[in-house]
Amino acid sequence: MTYHSPTFTAPPVAVDQDVREALAAGAPVAIGISGGKDSQAAVIATIGHLDLIRHTGPRVLVHADLGIVEWDASLTICQELARHFGVELITVRRKAGGLMERWEARWRSSVERYCNLLTVTLVPCWSTPAMRFCTSELKTHVITAELRRRFPGQLVVNATGVRREESARRARQPISDRKPGLINWRPVLDWTEDQVFAAIDASGMRPHPAYRCFVMSRVSCRFCIMSNGPDLAAAAAQPETHNLYRRMVRLEADSGFAFQGARWLGDVAPGLLGDGLTADLAAAKFRAERRKAIESRVPRELLYVKGWPVRVPYQAEAELLAEVRSQVAGLYGFDALYLSPGAVMARYEELMALKEVREARRSPKKAAGRLLDGRTWDEMPGVWA
Template structure:
């Protein structure tokens, strides 16, 4: 990654145009409230700068703010101060929202606790990862988007609202398919992605021309992207760079502990504990090795479950045959023993009884006779 220096010629550093749709232009003409989500990373910095300059040019007189979702101990120490300095430079208010039940680390831990309870009570067929995944980014939906939009709906009640996010197509396949703007049908809030087609070099150049420093994680820590200290989307190089920072060590050990307890690697097949084993005590390294072995054995056991028996939306959809119930009972016994769980419903009769109860409950919920 090349970060343009502050001495680069201004003739080369012209800000690229932002993307605006007719719907967004119409809302701005109605003086809609504009809130730019900022994380401390370069893209949200660049989006905030570009949007505030654009609003000034078109004479927008509606309210405008920056809003930051604090994810707790997974955040870099510098992230909130970077957002505060940006708000000061733009002469605007910075609103900070947080999850009342704790940050992302607490969410991962509570998710594992919930997963164990659901498995023990046969509310799911297999254990599932406690971590966010690229396909299931509840870290973004629950701790960022929902908190930010909830705050905006309360703060700007009765007014049209535009939530600006600094995402770019070249970051991922999913973002490559994103629309410039779309409306949340549940709350009416519009999401605007004005720098969707910008390139990384343009982002840094935009920041540099305003004499605003990007997050130190880029230039000082060697990170290519700044989000959480350890992100499910991080490259191996970024994970290694993060472990070199002392501020991340306590979080690293806590996350590895959850890997050991859950037997699920942080990034699917990549164990966070393998990134910097020198930061772990001997007992932690031994627990990690045991967790990897348990993960392998758990996966082997759970692969025996037949595809028609696996969890689907609306599960359970039918009673199991005696052979299927026997198989599920055997798998549950082995997994429970392997992970020291207190699973119930461990024989054919108990499983049939449990499925009958679940089906009866489901029938009541959907209003079936």
């Protein structure tokens, strides 16, 4: 690997025995890239190491396109990386749509499941730091599926730009870990942020404009669940984000769930909203506080565990659940079912029976029997979602 700066010395690349053996055997190497600085550094480090050890296997770059939430420059940066190193770029996408579509679909599903008492409380539509389906569903799953399709039956080394300096959780990450048919490799695990930018500059490439032009500390989605306040404000200041911003705030207003738990995205740049959306957001904040107060009355033991009830409520508990559901449904204008104590108890019994069938049979959708209202299990709306 040739750097443009003669004074730059590349930091060590993190390698362990599993990675060494796979690379020595000529395993295909896929480098995941988002357009952010760490994935750029991962490409620089990985390609340099592969050249150094004279790796003979295939090399590809893989970018997961998340749709409208992506910065305009992200794919361009990935394409520049591919051209610079003469490596094929594979771009994958979730067939059901991008991340914004996933958030919106999740809210529709939450409403349907609540109305059918498949969940006791309303489920937020947004991904969270503890539940990052934005990464698992839209990146990890689609990338690994493509790698298995591209390299069937082979052990693939999948390099990513994870660095220990980024967070306490990432600080505990190993150099590599194994999955079926896959080694996840973190070659820049011990690099610092200064070393990352130095490597990009020395390579002759440019970092994503969000860093030095928009003055953001991190780059992922235009508005990321992990972003701090200044980064959200910097993102909202860019004209390319304004349509997405309003669409995301619309989902906040419809759902009554703030984008980052207690932080409402609509408060970041209220001047972009217009009178109608501003009023809807204010109403959503009131609705959110009322919902929290109402749902706080539900005893923890009546909440579902892994999507299923653990017992049937007693009469007094069923009366409470019916009251809570009626109040939340009225607050949102939902056409919800199971709003009487008897209906609530019958629904819990119904779901408990279905749970037993699922646990008893390998193919639960073929389970015999009918529900209390005469439907078959397959006719239950939302059960299999």
